[in-house]
Amino acid sequence: MxxxxxxxxxxxxxxxxxxxxxxxxxxxxxxxxxxxxxxxxxxxxxxxxxxxxxxxxxSKADLVRAITRRFTAEVERSRVGLLAGLDGSAGLAELLGCLVRPWTDRFESLGPHSYFARVCAQAMNSPALRPIVVEEGSHSGSLKRTWEALGRYLPGGADLSTEIRRGVMQHLIVFVCAERESALAEGRPTSRQTWTDEANGLIDALYGIMTAPLADLSPSPVRSRPYGRVTEDGAHAIPE
Amino acid sequence: MxxxxxxxxxxxxxxxxxxxxxxxxxxxxxxxxxxxxxxxxxxxxxxxxxxxxxxxxxSKADLVRAITRRFTAEVERSRVGLLAGLDGSAGLAELLGCLVRPWTDRFESLGPHSYFARVCAQAMNSPALRPIVVEEGSHSGSLKRTWEALGRYLPGGADLSTEIRRGVMQHLIVFVCAERESALAEGRPTSRQTWTDEANGLIDALYGIMTAPLADLSPSPVRSRPYGRVTEDGAHAIPE
DNA sequence: AGCCAGTTGAGTCAATTGACTGATGTGTGG
DNA sequence: CCACACATCAGTCAATTGACTCAACTGGCT
The missing domain is CATH 1.10.10 (Arc Repressor Mutant, subunit A)
Incomplete structure (x- = not known):
């Protein structure tokens, strides 16, 4: 260092x-x-x-930077291609796909010998290394454009909580990829058949995060918030 | 080790x-x-x-285990109390609260000198340390009961993808807490005012993940999946 | 008081690590 | 063909680390 x-x-x-x-x-x-x-x-x-x-x-930090940069460059190419295929009326799922699929596609093409997801997951959670991956990721123009487009779907516009939401979503992508990567490497069973299935599941989850009803931040009572109730058959209902 | x-x-x-x-x-x-x-x-x-x-x-692994166990014990007490206050018809949000609030409440009571969230985030992503935190977490009876109750809200029942979903959600809780903890420690601005607000936001996100429409896992075309479309004013519509 | 198991202080030791040095190898441009 | 710049090899060095030893201390118990 x-x-x-x-x-x-x-x-x-x-x-x-x-x-x-x-x-x-x-x-x-x-x-x-x-x-x-x-x-x-x-x-x-x-x-x-x-x-x-x-x-x-x-230093080791520079090594991590180089590894990150190499992967990011590959992913950037892929995302640029995805974005080019989208017209202005792209739906939320398509935009989330631009976040997710460059990663999953890359891992799919690497076959059983992919490692970056696990490295990235470690680096993102290390005090010394996180600034590096964050900085390397910030160089991506396509990522920036994707998030701008996604911003139209966020209720509050571009406030600070949006920044956190973005962090949560990126963290989620890395974690899910790392989980599958690890399972593949160790021969454990995977929850989904293919990387494409995994991407779809990931997009589902991100879709849920993006469209979740936002609680008003007033100091309301802790329990019993205005969400759906359980019905007799155990199903749930989204309010409104 | x-x-x-x-x-x-x-x-x-x-x-x-x-x-x-x-x-x-x-x-x-x-x-x-x-x-x-x-x-x-x-x-x-x-x-x-x-x-x-x-x-x-x-060893250092044993030290991490002891730190984890100490925190987990505290959180366990809190969750047992929360669960006791719930009747059989508890809603999804309340159940998710039993996942989230024991953590956020604990951090709130620790004030600006909380550290475990960041430690846990690191350990969960380290190949050598993750088995330890996973094992320590698995000892929690209240956590097990909460997940059983949450299982009623999951479309597929208790399949393998449920296991992953659970991992995703737990990871999310830890990450968001670590993010706020880090911000508090370094004096950076936080996205939400209080730990309770943070918990509410977290529950929103988890609610979204739980209730997100599940894509069928058939090998469907990669793009253009049956989600909402953009409307003229940029808003989005949840199908059905 | 006097014993004693457990804890703490102070220091040693081999092993490992990152950084460094100088000699040798290599391939590309002039 | 031959410099020349860069890459690789082999080995050294101080610093750090975990594990260890042994002496001194502590507080509870009889």
Whole structure:
């Protein structure tokens, strides 16, 4: 987490850099980011220099940044394509799809050897690493445009709670992907058959969050809020 | 993460143990679990023995377990009380409140010096630590009863996707609490005024997830799913 | 008072880690 | 063909860490 030793992108052959990124990403996902030392990365990558990772990327934070950037770049391409296929009257589900499917599609194309979701989930919850993933994500123009379009669906417009809602939704996407990724890696059963099914389920959940009735923030009584009641057969009814 | 050096609970005066737990919890939240060594914990707690934490709790995993157990016990008491106040016809919002409010109430009572939400968020996303928090959480009888009651609201009954949905919702609670906790600690503005407001917003989101229309899992076309459409004024309409 | 199990203080130790150094390898442009 | 810049290798170094030892202390009990 010290200096910036990152080499300019075009320098030298990129294969070793990619190999380091692949190896680090895998070890980070499997054993944890902070439980993985530069040495182990170098050994697992079959490199003699015990600190190749440091040589190419600098600190561990910079390594996480590079891993994040690589994934984000891929996802950005995909999202730009999705957005291009949407006209102005795109529905909420389509817009949420622009949030979700670039991720799930990427993981699907990576097959059983995807790791980034778990890495991202860790980084997002680490005090030292979260600023990095947040910053890297903020560079995405397509993401910004998607959220602007989604803003039309949010009752309160662009207030502070919208910012939090956005954080919640992004967190949800990462968590669900990480969960499936982990299950696939360990051979555990998955709740849905395919990544596409998972994306649909995720969009359902996000749809629910977006359209949930907003409680007025007045200091109302804690219990018994004006939601639906249980009916005899156990079904529920959405008010209004 | 090696042997189990944990002492029987009743032995000796408990003040040092509590002091270690408090200190470790704070450092874990502020600097990250894996960035915090036993030595730093001992120093910050003003203890001469550089490995008091190891002496009292064993490995770092065991320390996280003890921190989790302490919080969970407190929350359990609170949830039992909430459940006792509910009759058989409790609505969805009330049941979700039994999930959310024990946490938010606890954080409110801790004031600006709460740390567990951030610790829990980290642990849940760490490969080495997640089994621990999951296991500790599984001991809660009141939580189990709440989920059984919530099961009546889930369309599919108790299938595998329900398990995931549950994971999503619990993850959401932890994340939102961690977000507010972090904001309070750093003096950043919070999206909601009080922990109670935060709980209401959280229940809104969970309500949305629970009642979101479930997409059939058939291999339908990826885009254009049967959700609401945009109207001229930008509002949205929930189908049916 | 005197014992004693458990706790705390103070320090050691091997292992690991990130950062560093210098020699050697390599491939690309001139 | 040959510099030259970059990449890789092999090894060193101080700092940190978890685990450990042993002495000193504490409070409860007889």
């Amino acid at each position: 010290t200096g910036d030793r990152t080499r300019p992108a075009g320098a030298g052959k990129a294969s070793t850099r990619e190999l380091i990124l692949d190896t680090a990403e895998r070890l980070f996902a499997e054993q944890g980011i902070f439980a993985t030392s530069n040495r182990r990365i170098a050994e697992a990558a079959g490199q003699g220099n015990s600190s190749v990772a440091g040589y190419h990327f600098g | 090696t042997g189990d050096r944990t002492r029987p609970a009743g032995a000796g005066k408990a003040s040092t143990r509590e002091l270690i737990l408090d200190t470790a919890e704070r450092l874990f939240a502020e600097q990250g679990i894996f960035a915090t060594s036993n030595r730093r914990i001992a120093e910050a707690a003003g203890q001469g023995n550089s490995s008091v934490a190891g002496y009292h709790f064993g």
